[in-house]
Amino acid sequence: MTLRIQVLGPMRAWHDDEPIVLGPPAQRTLLGLLVLAGGQPVGLPGLIDAIWGDDPPASAVNVIQTHVKRLRRVLEPSRAPHSRSELLPYLGDGYHLVVPPDRIDLLRFRRLLRRAADTGATETLSEAMALWQGQPFADLPQLAGHPRVRSIVAEHRAALARLGAALLAAGQAGRAIAAFEEVTAADPLDEAGQAGLIRALAAAGRRAQAFATFHTVRRRLADELGVDPGAELTAAHQDLLTEDARASAPARPSVAAGRPAPAELPADVPGFTGRARELAELDRLTGPPDPTMIAIVSGTAGVGKTALATRWAHRARDRFPDGQLYIDLRGYDPEQPVSPEAALARFLRSLGLPGEQMPADAEERAALYRSLLDRRRMLVLLDNAASAGQVRPLLPGSAGSVVVVTSRDGLPGLVVRHGARRLSLDVLRRDDALALLRRLAGEGVAGDPAAADELAAHCARLPLALRIAAELVHRRAPATLASVVGELADHRGRLGLLSTGDPHSDIAVVFSWSYRDLPSGAARTFRLLGHHPGTDVDVPAVAALIGGTREQAREHLELLAGSHLVQRGGDRFGMHDLLRAYARDLALKAGEAGLPRAVLDFYLHTAATAMDLLYPAERGRRPHVPQPPGPPPVLRDTTALAWLDAERANLVATAVHAVAHGQEWYAVQLAQVLLRYLESGGHYTDAVALHEHALRAAESLPDPRGAAQLRINLGVLHVQQARYEEAGAELQRAVELAREVGDTLVRVRALGNLGHLYQWQGRYAEAARFLGEVVAVARHSGDRAGEARGLGNLGQVRLRQGRHEDAARDLRASAAICHDIGDAIGEAYALLYLGHVESSSGRSAEAADHYERALSVFAGTAEVAGTAYALDGLGGVDVLRGEHRRAEDRLGEALALFRRIGERAGEARVSNSLGAAAASTGRLADARAHHLSALRIAGEIGFRYEQSRAEKGLAGLPA
Structure with a gap:
């Protein structure tokens, strides 16, 4: 019997x-x-938490085991009593569902x-939309x-919008209307969806309804959010007014096929005031x-360079349909300014380059960029640059x-050599400074x-200082403004900074005034945040920082x-x-020198926990990381990958910091934990x-x-990037080191990877x-994971040699x-x-x-x-x-996946x-083109098997 499962709508199943x-x-x-896990095991703690939350019964494990037993009975009616379940096996400390993906509507939906x-x-x-029978698990509100x-719901809405745009571009306005109506019914404030609906209505000749739709959504935006329509909705309305033929134009081109144009600008600055001349x-x-x-x-620190550039970039973004790139170069960070090589890698990834294809050489990266x-037509915003050399690549x-650079330096090298034009930013004009104070205070x-x-003068009319001062005025209420200013003047005098005329000294006065106003605990947190090497932090990391x-x-x-004193961005703080x-x-x-050891312990232990959730079978191959004092990290199998993605930059930054400050052990352990x-x-x-x-x-x-x-x-890592010569050198050196210290297990691991390289x-x-x-050696030492990996690689070599048995x-x-x-992924590769x-x-x-x-x-x-594969x-x-x-459908999907992740060996194979597929149907020209492509790729990376x-x-093709 063929088992089918439906979850897009009420949950159903059939034999x-x-x-x-x-x-x-x-x-x-x-x-x-288990369906949502997509074939991955789900541990008992995760199941218990999802079903009962914070209040599970004492019998939770027994209840789950009973449910599993009954599910096995109905899903596998022909299974012999007491035999192992093939469909719902116990794995690790939980269960996983083994059903081919084309028999679960959710997995078919995502594949389509x-x-x-x-x-x-x-x-x-x-075809994907036809699988949608309503909200996922409509009969399971839990x-x-x-x-x-x-x-899943978000994916469906995004796909509906794509379908609507494609149908509109193909001239099928009626079907496009139905798609956009479903998008906007789910979120009436979705301006992109409403704009698509207006264009589709106009293309279908229903102009009155299109106008009514615009006015309805404009009122709703004003009433519920207090904002005016954005650029996309306004443009759709303007097209209506002018009967512009662009109403059915396709979407803007993206930088890489199938990938949206990058839109990396930071959030616009709330309460931005003045600078009209500079914006113009x-x-x-x-x-x-x-x-x-x-x-x-260019301009002094705190003068508002980033705020101005960001405000202008948001106003001008429609001039750059191919996207906007942004990076904070941290040019004045004494420890970790962003190198041009790292910035190029970041931008190349944003432009769709898979990690495996990233050039190692900085000049090659710059050329590809x-x-x-x-x-x-792109906007590149390079914030906080220290030198022309940091910008030039x-x-x-x-x-x-267009490139906009912010810097404390005038960067004359860019002006002379590259024709850059400079806008020197001074402190706010008096009227603008007062207007900002009124707006904020x-x-x-x-x-x-x-x-x-007088308050504006104390703040040197620097926007950052004015914002801090305005908040202090709020906190001193109902005291008069004059008394608050008098207090600042007194504090300023006691610091001996009255007559320096140095804006940095003036702003330090405001900082110190605000800092003095903090409770002792928050003041200590502020001080310690100065040592954190990353760009932003979350609450658990700060808890570790302060102990x-x-x-x-x-x-x-x-x-x-x-x-x-910090800026909030969602649940993170910079x-x-x-x-x-x-x-x-x-x-x-x-006397608080350096980053506390507790922060390193926190990041290392949380990273190890995340890896144990993602790759439980490989736990023994990673170093053991003891749990630090304090609350354990709250991670689940559904959040582990998201945590690693969010903290990746911080993990690398803290490792670099640790090496520079005599805590080398941390970088060594973190690298071994995070490799996979x-x-x-x-x-x-x-x-x-x-x-x-x-x-x-x-x-x-x-x-x-x-x-x-x-x-x-x-x-x-070199093997994954097809850098075989560098890989061989590193692995041979590892073999020598292992031999010198007499470590058989490390030597065997090095030899195993050499064997993989030679294959x-x-x-x-x-x-x-x-x-x-x-x-x-693995068998003799009882290393079962090492034995399994060695046998799997050896089997691949035997296959290449034609020794099939x-x-x-x-x-x-x-x-x-x-x-x-319990190594499900290792087993899957062996099955492959x-x-x-x-x-x-x-x-x-x-x-x-x-x-x-x-x-x-x-x-x-x-x-x-x-x-x-x-x-x-x-x-x-x-x-x-x-x-x-x-x-051809399956092979086309495989080729697209390999190209997406940059695995050139897989691209050669497919x-x-x-x-072969084209040759079997007599399409000899196509067959020749595919084999020539494989020959070129395999030759470039030295993949002898696919070359042959x-x-x-x-x-085998006719001449």
Whole structure:
């Protein structure tokens, strides 16, 4: 019987066409949670938390086991009593659902969305929408607020909007109206959706209804949000008024196919006041008739350069349809300014470059960046630059884009060499300073203009100081403005700063006045934040920083945000670089030198916890990290990846800081903990930076074992980026280090990775010899995970050598061990290569079964490459069965996934598979093109197996 599950709407299941009774709501909720996990295991703690929240019954584990037992009974009616469940097995400390993804509507829905994003096919989007039968799990309100359910709803709305735009561009206005009406019904304040609806109504000739729609949403925006329509909605209305033919134009082009144009501008500054002349000057500098490519906004610290550039950028963003790039270069950070190489890596990722394709050389990155910006109209905002050298590699090479740089320096090198134009920003004009005070502190300022004028003078008319002073005026109420100003004047005199005339000294007075007003706990938090090397922090990190509770940390951050001593961005808090320097000075004067060890412990332990949730089977291969004092991190399997993504920059920054301050152990351990996450996510720039710092740290420590481990990790990272020569050098050095210290396990790990490298290079005999030694040593030492990995790699080598029976034996042994130790991903890779063995032997049914089982594990995980390889295998089976349309769909999806993550070895493999598929239907020109593409890629990266496969494919084609 074929099991099918529906969750897009009420939850339903069938065996063939026979409905299945899934039981009471709690039992269906359990099954729903397993479906949402996409084939990944869900631990008992996660299930208990999702079903009962903070108040689970004492019998929660028994209740779940009972639900699972009943689900197995109804989902697997033919399973023998007491036999192992294949569909709902127990894994680790929980369960996972093993169902092919095409039999679960949610997974089919997402696969169709990915295919539509890669191909742009409207029919594929429509097919995905047809699966939608209502809100996910409509009959299970307990799951309505689950983060993954909210994500599905958001995906559906975004896909509906894409479908509406595609239908409108294709001239199908009626169907576009239906799509946009569904989008706007879910969120009436969605301006993009409303704009699409207006255009669709106009294209269908329903102009009166289009006008009515605009006026209705304009009133709603004013009533509910107090704002006017944005640019997109206004443009749709203007098109109506002028009967512009753009009403049915396609969406703006993106920088990379299938990827939205970057929109990275920071939030506009609330309460921005004045600077009308400067905004007009930026318009003039960057506009016709003689636009400049580079504008520099220079001025003293705290004068409002970033605020001005950000306000102008938001006003001008519609001039740049290909997107806006932004980065804070932290040019005046004494420890960690952003290097041009790191900034280029950030921008290249924003422009759609997969991590694996990131050039190692800075000049190559700059050249690729210029190529991607060629003939584009983009805005590049480079904030807080220290020198022309920091900026120069980030400049486009052709006209069309505009770069705005903010700096305390005038950057004459950019003016002389690159024709940049400079806007020197002075302190606020008197009237603008008073207007800002009135706006922030209230009309009480207007009642005493003399005192307001004096307060502005005390703040040196610097916007940052004015904002802090205005908050102090609020807090001193109902005291008069004159008395508050008198207090500041007295404090200023006591500091001996009355007559310096130095704006930095003046602003320090305001800082100190605001700092003096803080309770002692919040004041200490402020000081310690000066030592944090990252760009922003969250509440748990600050709790570790101060050695207090999260409630205390939140209270302190709220006080600091209210005083404008930190800036809030959602649930994260950042600090102006002037304030950071001031806080650091205060900390040093108070004897609080350096970042507390508790912060390093917090980041390291939380990272280790996240990795244990994401990759539980590999826990033994990572260093043991003891739990620090204080509350444990609140992470679940659904939030672990999000935490790592949010904190990645902070983790690397704290590692660099630790090495510079004599805490080398931290960088070494963090690199070993994070390798798998950084590798599988394609975060190679961060991974290499972290490991290079960690390696320098390890080489200064007495234990060379850590250095050997890190060289192995660097070798792995080089292999992933097809840098085989560098990989071989690192791995050979690791073998030597391990031999010197007599560490057999480290030596075996290095040899195993050398064997993996030699496999890619076609050096099969050497690979087999190394991997055989790996298996023998791992088996002797009881390292089952190492034995499974060695057997899996050895099976791949046997397959490449054509020794199918030996390959099948090794791969089955690897799969069995992985199954026993709960390594679902390792088992899936073994099944994938078993599929290759069966396919090579002509057993297509057995191959398809292996591929389907592997795909069911990979789907919904971070293993995008595994999903793509499984699709490639299934596509090859479809070719053997004569199902050519299905084969091309699967192979096309696999190719798109490989290109998305930048795995060129996979791209070469699928190109060869597409060549075989085209040849089987007589499309010889297409077959030749695919094989030539595979031959080129395989030759560039030194992948001998696919190179040989491409050559054979070409040789088999008629001349």
